[in-house]
Amino acid sequence: MTGDAPPRAGTLRAEEVTVVIGGRPLVRGVSLEAGPAEVVGLVGPNGAGKSTLLRTFYRVQRPTSGRVLLDGDDVWRMPGKRLARRLAAVLQEATEDFDLTVYDIVAMGRTPHKRAFEGDGATDRAIITESLAELEAAHLADAPFDRLSGGEKQRVLIARALAQRTGTLVLDEPTNHLDLRHRLDALRLVRRLGVTAIIALHDLDLAAAHCDRLCVLDGGRLAAAGPPAEVLTPALLAEVYRVHAEVSENPHTGAPQITVLPEK
Template sequence: MTGGAEGLRAEHVTVAVNGRPLVRDVSLDVAPGEVVGLVGPNGAGKSTLLRTFYRALRPTSGRVLLGGDDVWRMPGKRLARRLAAVLQDTGGEFELSVYDVVAMGRTPHKRAFQGDDDTDRGIISAALAELEAAHLADAPFDRLSGGEKQRVLIARALAQRTGTLVLDEPTNHLDLRHQIDALRLVGRLGVTAVIALHDLNLAAAHCDRICVLDGGRLVAAGAPGEVLTPELLAEVYRVDAEVGEHPRTGLTQITVLPDRSSAKPGGGPVDRR
């Protein structure tokens, strides 16, 4: 990435839609080059908060700062040179080739109607190669599988060459290997990144710090091993879980225990036919 990593900060961000608060007074700091995982149950406010970072949704109150600059006070093109986003929606209606979709990442760095030069073409090709999607370059984007589309959209964000990435469930639709490869790539880039994830083990393995949202509020933040405790998982996710260190990697590992009420007496499986 050519853009330097910058700090990203939410200051007392509240978002209400039709009078209903979706995010409530959230403050968090992401240091330059830090990878932060944003986790929480469905409806916790993760996507809503991320939308305020890339200016898809204006906070009802509070502000978002990138490198000390209010994102809502800077020109959109300037923000796009400094921050790239990968959204949950795969945008399946694009009537473009894969190459053209990834080339859209170069738009913030150009004048109106300026074509691709050799530098742009090199960046686009490198981004596709990073996501193992070079062979898809000429394919129609709207005919790809969900996983292929997701890899192409991550490649588009890489082609944008910013120092900050905001990723909303980037592992959606990806198989296990590509999930791991995508998150390893983010860590390898040296950028500032905020990643909304549902898989807590992936978050623990690939994020420097974890921030937990519940009911629109930030309820915990810190290193994975400090935050992802059995007590927090019971309170926020309503599950019984064991948390420990993986014997080979030393990483925090979460094992959700089965709900005993879902089993027959004697331990037999429940017939759900």
């Protein structure tokens, strides 16, 4: 990997985090942790509170109570630039619709490492180029970002987080809009980087295959946490997802594999 010393994988922890918006509790006393170089999947049905919880990690939504800690430091008390050197986020939706090229978008990932108004140096340019290449987006460097497809935008935003060169990643549905191969590539890349990651995913089979542990949210509460094989049981799928399913072992990977059964 281009650049100086590789970033140190951190420990990211939520301690009794509650988020109340408009009088409605969206997250209710959730505690969870991702240790150094651990990939933790955050799963649960729509409206379970996954995105709201992740927003407290990268300082978009302040917890009503509880704390979010990165290596023991409260992220809400850290200077923004310091946090951005240690934690990068990929949001669920691409919101950057202004007139910038793909290269410009990915270059934003280098901002926390530079002084105000400082241009890109040789190291910055090499990291930007490498990050685009990792996501097979180098050929898009000069393209206007707002003209890309949803899948292309998502790959560029992952490249921007990669260019940020942090040891901790928070990803909200990073495989959204991606085709099957690019979904697999993105999750394999997170693993290959050796960073700490908390990833919200809808696809339970993908989550089981690529995450060390799963944390299941239901109605804003933590319903279960542990290795995928322990968490993804027929009983939990019935209780949280309201489906009748069988869970088997993938013969190639050994990961849990879910088959939803027809209603009786």
